[in-house]
Amino acid sequence: MNFENTLAFAKTLDQQDDLRDLRNEFLFPEQDGKRFKYLCGNSLGLQPIATRKLVEQQMSNWERLAVEGWFEGEAAWLAYHKQLKILMAPIVGAKVSEVCPMNTLTVNLHLLMVSFYRPTAKRFKIIMEAGAFPSDQYAIESQLRFHGFDPATAIIEVQPRNGEYILRTEDIMLAIDEHASELALVLFGGINYFTGQWYDMEKITTAGHDAGAIVGFDLAHAAGNVPMKLHDWNVDFACWCSYKYQNGGPGGIAGIFVHESHFVDSTRPRFAGWWGYPEDKRFEMTKGFIPEAGADGWQISTGQIIPMSMYLASLQVFEKAGFMDPLRNKSLKLTSYLYFLIQQVNAALGTKQFTIITPENAEARGAQLSIVARSKAREIFDALVKEHVLGDWRSPNVIRLSPVPLYNTFEELYQTAEILLRVTSALLQ
Numbered sequence: 494m495n496f497e498n499t500l501a502f503a504k505t506l507d508q509q510d511d512l513r514d515l516r517n518e519f520l521f522p523e524q525d526g527k528r529f530k531y532l533c534g535n536s537l538g539l540q541p542i543a544t545r546k547l548v549e550q551q552m553s554n555w556e557r558l559a560v561e562g563w564f565e566g567e568a569a570w571l572a573y574h575k576q577l578k579i580l581m582a583p584i585v586g587a588k589v590s591e592v593c594p595m596n597t598l599t600v601n602l603h604l605l606m607v608s609f610y611r612p613t614a615k616r617f618k619i620i621m622e623a624g625a626f627p628s629d630q631y632a633i634e635s636q637l638r639f640h641g642f643d644p645a646t647a648i649i650e651v652q653p654r655n656g657e658y659i660l661r662t663e664d665i666m667l668a669i670d671e672h673a674s675e676l677a678l679v680l681f682g683g684i685n686y687f688t689g690q691w692y693d694m695e696k697i698t699t700a701g702h703d704a705g706a707i708v709g710f711d712l713a714h715a716a717g718n719v720p721m722k723l724h725d726w727n728v729d730f731a732c733w734c735s736y737k738y739q740n741g742g743p744g745g746i747a748g749i750f751v752h753e754s755h756f757v758d759s760t761r762p763r764f765a766g767w768w769g770y771p772e773d774k775r776f777e778m779t780k781g782f783i784p785e786a787g788a789d790g791w792q793i794s795t796g797q798i799i800p801m802s803m804y805l806a807s808l809q810v811f812e813k814a815g816f817m818d819p820l821r822n823k824s825l826k827l828t829s830y831l832y833f834l835i836q837q838v839n840a841a842l843g844t845k846q847f848t849i850i851t852p853e854n855a856e857a858r859g860a861q862l863s864i865v866a867r868s869k870a871r872e873i874f875d876a877l878v879k880e881h882v883l884g885d886w887r888s889p890n891v892i893r894l895s896p897v898p899l900y901n902t903f904e905e906l907y908q909t910a911e912i913l914l915r916v917t918s919a920l921l922q
């Protein structure tokens with residue numbers, strides 16, 4: 494597509510956008526009576542208008558029914574998660590039985606590693622991306638130590654080549670191949686939080702399996718952002734938070750995926766709790782744990798109804814959008830337009846002030862562009878916020894801007910680039 498750096502062109506793109514009305518389903522932060530151009534959905538998604546209503550419904554159920562709320566009403570709490578499962582499945586490309594809302598992300602990562610990281614003296618290594626989100630690094634290191642291994646030798650981090658930001662798929666394949674005989678687990682992000690690179694999850698999964706390893710993904714930056722086929726790709730397990738692209742609210746309830754091929758294996762260990770016990774017999778309080786069928790069998794504690802109601806409100810907006818394919822179509826256009834506009838800013842400045850480290854190939858990224866500012870990075874970021882452009886900041890010099898197809902417009906991107914040019918010109922004088 495040939496883009497133009499004009500307001501009229503941006504407005505035309507908005508008029509042609511079938512999803513443009515979804516923006517009205519969200520609440521936008523404001524300051525001094527002015528709405529932010531909110532480009533930070535990679536960090537905390539906006540609040541859907543329906544969220545308050547769904548939360549209030551449950552507050553009211555609690556008020557009216559108290560303990561009977563577990564069994565009464567159209568959405569009895571005991572089965573409340575089932576409505577979410579139906580809507581979560583198409584977001585990650587899973588069967589309904591393979592997903593479940595529970596806990597929070599890093600907690601789930603630990604619980605899934607309990608089941609899926611089963612090291613032996615010979616096979617104990619974990620391959621991951623270098624520079625993974627710190628929580629994942631800490632979780633993986635602590636799991637290794639828990640099993641008596643030294644993270645320094647048991648973790649294989651795949652790095653981008655010298656002078657590059659993007660990890661080459663061939664280098665991931667090589668690392669898997671090289672360590673195949675000692676490899677227990679391949680554990681990658683779906684999309685890297687820093688660069689915005691979307692890894693070739695299908696290839697990584699196949700290569701991991703060919704090496705005889707288990708393959709899992711942390712989808713914090715991928716779930717609700719890009720379309721995936723976790724079931725068809727044969728991913729063993731995955732987990733994600735709901736508060737980034739899925740607008741589930743700060744610290745909201747997270748999700749897990751376990752491939753159905755693992756449902757039959759009752760020898761795989763898990764940390765059990767009563768909420769993972771079969772639903773129809775849970776209140777018989779019998780001795781001896783038996784897991785509920787499917788991903789639900791990994792639940793431990795009482796269902797978190799209020800956080801689930803918040804996630805549900807947002808999942809219903811995804812349903813209105815037609816789930817991931819229409820959103821991805823718009824997202825590709827949004828990031829491509831922003832990519833073009835940033836280049837125009839460079840051209841107008843007459844310098845290479847901004848370098849986009851996210852893959853130029855739109856298919857290899859999600860909704861986020863990570864932009865390195867050569868000088869005055871922090872000052873530029875602060876000036877953007879003053880002008881009501883809210884992206885997010887990564888030290889020492891990266892500004893991440895994430896246009897979200899559910900609620901961002903092409904016009905906002907045009908205006909963002911205009912403001913970026915203006916504040917940068919002033920600061921570089």
Ligand SMILES: *Cc1c(COP(=O)(O)O)cnc(C)c1O
Nearest residue numbers: 597598599626628686711713734
């Ligand atoms: C956001 C994010 C987290 C945060 O984990 P919480 O347990 O929700 O705090 C973890 N890992 C990755 C890759 C993330 O992007």
